[in-house]
């Protein structure tokens with residue numbers, strides 16, 4: 122392809138001319154980006170074909186990762202880095218007078234996910250390929266990813282995201298591999314050779330067309346595949362309203378649902394779910410039959426992972442295929458099925474557990490419903506034998522009850538492994554949320570603490586830090602991230618700590634420039650960059666953060682000599698379009714920003730910045746610049762969090778609750794390198810069970826709280842047309858479900874401690890160093906190795 126800079130340049134110029142019929146000086150940045158993308162994809166294709174061939178003829182076990190979301194972000198830099206040709210390409214482009222970062226900006230994020238769940242799937246793909254594991258992703262190719270957020274007048278506006286507008290260079294359409302997916306219609310039974318059989322008739326059929334994306338491993342020849350399905354009309358059938366059919370078909374893969382924490386009672390969502398699993402299973406079974414010819418030992422050669430319950434219909438779909446299409450006996454099919462699937466749970470929020478009303482489910486997927494009904498019957502009989510007479514327990518565990526299909530129950534019953542995503546999360550599942558299932562299937566449950574790919578979140582996002590680390594401990598840590606621990610040798614090396622500080626300052630300066638360009642706000646790069654970026658949700662408590670800022674403002678007004686280290690509070694967060702309360706918080710953030718940013722008494726010591734349209738590529742710019750990482754969810758509510766790990770790996774110090782993976786961050790770095798505050802999970806759950814919390818008491822007894830809350834509704838805040846009664850009421854009339862006021866005092870005090878620590882620069886730098894040094898555990902390479910060994914049994 123090309124082996125040095127000059128060959129690259131020559132190839133690039135030739136390709137550009139061929140693709141666009143222009144000379145180089147006439148070309149636009151966009152032409153240049155697409156030319157480069159095409160070149161790199163061709164560069165990848167040899168290894169891609171080879172990896173596929175290898176899998177096709179191998180009898181080693183394969184894993185298929187099914188996820189309704191893949192939050193990939195940009196791929197250009199990642200692909201170049203993983204291929205090991207970043208430097209050659211960058212220098213070649215430089216010679217031509219092209220600025221790499223400028224070209225990079227042309228690429229739209231592939232934003233096919235909401236947040237943590239989808240980003241986890243993307244990190245897992247990177248680790249699978251980099252560890253040379255046979256792992257394939259299956260997802261949906263949404264025409265529009267998560268909405269683009271614009272802030273107008275402090276309010277969130279949503280625009281349709283357009284990542285495909287100019288085409289996506291990394292994907293390859295495979296129309297010859299399209300499969301047909303049936304919806305609606307009815308099920309007919311008939312007799313064949315003395316056996317009752319079923320067929321789905323009068324169905325409306327849509328075509329699922331695959332688009333494949335190469336997933337390049339880091340400096341290996343492995344190139345795995347992410348296959349994403351797009352819905353297109355199937356062959357024309359007479360008598361059908363063609364336009365309506367086309368519209369309804371294309372709607373299936375038009376939009377990503379902008380919320381993964383609420384059960385969406387929409388037919389379209391259910392259609393998406395079945396569309397994904399039915400198409401993926403056909404593809405999986407197709408390649409399996411090519412390898413083995415018979416499905417009876419499928420579970421010995423294939424593991425299918427379902428990321429949360431969204432793809433759980435893969436379980437009844439596999440039953441359907443085995444029983445209806447391959448003549449399996451029910452029990453035979455069930456043995457294969459329940460030994461093929463593994464399931465990851467992502468939440469303990471009960472409102473987020475998916476349930477579908479039968480009246481919606483049954484007409485859309487009639488045969489699948491019949492199969493779930495049969496599974497439920499048999500499961501309830503099994504329970505009756507184990508717990509004779511215990512109606513209540515059986516009702517609580519049933520897959521179908523009270524007119525609803527319980528997707529999590531189906532997932533647990535139909536898979537051989539159920540895992541939580543952090544230690545505390547798994548414990549809460551076992552002891553509370555899924556306790557009855559844990560009693561019945563104690564060995565199915567296991568914990569796999571999430572991780573992030575250090576290649577994207579450290580090597581690619583923070584080259585200056587990467588270089589500094591490598592200069593200190595060599596480059597083996599890139600393959601073995603636990604080697605980052607060797608950095609502790611430098612924890613008393615003043616010169617090294619100073620270099621670490623300089624790297625951070627450089628990243629902070631770059632973010633300060635972006636903030637000025639984008640928001641017109643001047644921030645001081647020597648102030649503490651205190652950052653909370655994540656989806657906006659009540660349980661993540663952005664509200665606690667902003668009330669603290671309002672308190673600091675009040676404190677300045679009362680005592681203009683109040684001495685504290687200057688702080689820049691930075692937020693990024695999308696609110697689900699229908700989540701009214703979350704949108705109010707965004708408005709409140711902007712209102713408080715107007716209040717503090719230009720106040721003469723505050724005099725620049727507090728700045729509040731909201732960066733719009735938080736997404737992967739923005740995260741990559743923000744996180745390396747953080748001093749403090751805000752991870753302040755109400756304890757017990759955040760299953761794991763992965764943002765916390767990205768910050769830690771970039772040398773930010775966590776200020777957080779004992780929730781999710783924060784607990785394991787604490788275990789890794791030790792209490793002297795983290796700021797922990799607030800109620801723990803046990804205390805929260807105790808209040809929830811026994812009562813005893815009265816937010817009004819905190820309002821009356823804490824003047825800081827009283828003052829700040831009163832300001833929300835008394836017209837003090839600028840832009841008086843918008844008051845914040847809803848927020849005020851949630852904290853008082855509704856007794857503060859997320860314990861914001863309960864944790865307020867503790868939060869103020871931990872911020873004081875963090876501020877004081879920041880003043881002692883050497884100590885602070887040492888804390889940063891320790892955070893980086895102990896972050897290796899949170900590489901998704903560790904997580905994927907655990908999945909591969911304990912759950913999937915793949916090599």
Ligand SMILES: *Cc1c(COP(=O)(O)O)cnc(C)c1O
Pocket residue numbers: 235236237240654655656735736737740761762763764765767
């Ligand atoms: C990592 C990431 C998330 C998840 O962040 P949490 O703090 O764990 O909620 C969400 N969105 C984007 C763009 C991310 O990169």
